[in-house]
Amino acid sequence: MKIHKTALTLTILLCGFTRSALAQSDPPSRVARLNLIEGSISYLPSGGDQNDWVAAVLNRPLTIGDQLWADQNSRAELHIGSTAIRLAGNTDISFLNLDDSTVQIRVSEGSMIVKLHRLDPGDSFEIDAPNAAFVISKPGYYRIDSHPDENTTVITVRQGVGEATGGGLSFPIISDQQVTLRGTDSLSYDLQDADALPASEFDNWAMKRDAREAHVVSARYVSPDMTGYEDLDFYGEWNVFPEYGPCWVPSGIPVGWAPYRFGDWVWIAPWGWTWVDDAPWGFAPFHYGRWAYIRATWAWVPGPVAVRPVYAPALVAWVGGNGFSFSVGIGGGGIGWFPLGPREVFIPTYRVSERYFTNINITNTVVNRTTILNLYNNRNVANISYMNQRVPGAVTVVSHDTFVNARPVGRNLIRVPSRVAITAPVLHDVPAAPEKVSVYGAGNHNAPHPPVQSMNRSVLAKQTPPPEPNHFERPQNVISNRPPNRPPNAKGNEAASQRQSAQANPPQQQQHPLVRPAPPVRQPTPSERANMQSKQRAWENAHPRKPQNQQQRP
Numbered sequence: 427m428k429i430h431k432t433a434l435t436l437t438i439l440l441c442g443f444t445r446s447a448l449a450q451s452d453p454p455s456r457v458a459r460l461n462l463i464e465g466s467i468s469y470l471p472s473g474g475d476q477n478d479w480v481a482a483v484l485n486r487p488l489t490i491g492d493q494l495w496a497d498q499n500s501r502a503e504l505h506i507g508s509t510a511i512r513l514a515g516n517t518d519i520s521f522l523n524l525d526d527s528t529v530q531i532r533v534s535e536g537s538m539i540v541k542l543h544r545l546d547p548g549d550s551f552e553i554d555a556p557n558a559a560f561v562i563s564k565p566g567y568y569r570i571d572s573h574p575d576e577n578t579t580v581i582t583v584r585q586g587v588g589e590a591t592g593g594g595l596s597f598p599i600i601s602d603q604q605v606t607l608r609g610t611d612s613l614s615y616d617l618q619d620a621d622a623l624p625a626s627e628f629d630n631w632a633m634k635r636d637a638r639e640a641h642v643v644s645a646r647y648v649s650p651d652m653t654g655y656e657d658l659d660f661y662g663e664w665n666v667f668p669e670y671g672p673c674w675v676p677s678g679i680p681v682g683w684a685p686y687r688f689g690d691w692v693w694i695a696p697w698g699w700t701w702v703d704d705a706p707w708g709f710a711p712f713h714y715g716r717w718a719y720i721r722a723t724w725a726w727v728p729g730p731v732a733v734r735p736v737y738a739p740a741l742v743a744w745v746g747g748n749g750f751s752f753s754v755g756i757g758g759g760g761i762g763w764f765p766l767g768p769r770e771v772f773i774p775t776y777r778v779s780e781r782y783f784t785n786i787n788i789t790n791t792v793v794n795r796t797t798i799l800n801l802y803n804n805r806n807v808a809n810i811s812y813m814n815q816r817v818p819g820a821v822t823v824v825s826h827d828t829f830v831n832a833r834p835v836g837r838n839l840i841r842v843p844s845r846v847a848i849t850a851p852v853l854h855d856v857p858a859a860p861e862k863v864s865v866y867g868a869g870n871h872n873a874p875h876p877p878v879q880s881m882n883r884s885v886l887a888k889q890t891p892p893p894e895p896n897h898f899e900r901p902q903n904v905i906s907n908r909p910p911n912r913p914p915n916a917k918g919n920e921a922a923s924q925r926q927s928a929q930a931n932p933p934q935q936q937q938h939p940l941v942r943p944a945p946p947v948r949q950p951t952p953s954e955r956a957n958m959q960s961k962q963r964a965w966e967n968a969h970p971r972k973p974q975n976q977q978q979r980p
Contacts, residue, residue, distance in 0.1 A: 465500025473896030480869030654709030
């Protein structure tokens, strides 16, 4: 295994992969996953209004502008890579930013716990409440309680370091501290010993969830930045196959199961058509890695362990077209797909740079870089032979109506003869434009939502978030978003073209309607300084520290 990892690391280094190097116009390399629902959790896609709330479903990818509401006596858990975000009842959050290096969450009201395992240099994790912005500096365990009716934010750091900003002041917070900030334009400050406070039911629940993840075997075989790996241990097992190395095999799958068959398709900008799987484990194996049919068994083959894998909406190849429709006898046309196999190149249906095209492939499978670049510069997929297209039963086909209306695929299958599926033409793009229901997905529309004042409540922020995308806007030229056989600027003029476009159309930074910039930090008044120093001394007396020379003794 050491030789295998070294070779993979070398491949990445040769490609010059860094998260900061991804082109600004490319989609983010990561999303959040809703992986646990207890009670009633509702979801509002970015761009929606109070009438667009739907019941949240497991495995829904969440991105900038998406909003979640945990109703009374409910709880939810999300993951971004190895980072766990947990919500208590009566909690309203939304993602102000979620890109390759920044997580910025708006907490309008309620309680949230963040267990952050990793914070790379240059990364930022910010939580914004109505009267304070909190920036996390180190991995750790953090809880934020927002009580907007009382103009109060309580920040508890069980482990870690962060800084709260509000009212023109900054408040460093370290391990075993709980800081309470009251007010709006000016804030009162209180500091307590977090260790001395009793754990709540929410705290105990979160710690049990942490313990569940602490010894996950799957962490040995995948990147810690892969979202969704924490559930694999409980629904399958790892086997080593000589052809591919360690592979994960799901257990308890029904007869006729194939990857990307039991779930539905939704439209999520900027990626477009995105797979949402029904299985409780159904995130990582459908957005990273590849699938192989080995010894009459479907096995998931993860990508390199040493790098952050780039999230994909679905790692499939598409089949269909008029000839395919005629063959299977479907009015309106059929849409089909099959899972990509190891070493096969994923061709996004959305516009991307060469660097993104390369990285989304080399971080999810072992594939030759020359093969990737040849396909980027000439996407003539008709001459490619795909291993899983030839597997009996691997091609899944539904009607156009089932596809665009987010209906359950497994209950609306169209049976296609094997000879038709094997010879079906592979498509450059998905022959379907989204409808409004494509954005909602399978969630029930009779879902509870937060109070209107909570949805419209602004928060304080240190960083200016990007504009929210509108998932409900009908995209232009969906079915064919690039010239055939030639991606944009394929001859190396891509960077120059982007610079010219940026100069001709400079971006206009718009103020987010629910964000207020944190005022510049000023010097505290004598009374403010005296209060903070007094509270800090009281906390230090409760937490005596050994002299440094004693700490270093063996």
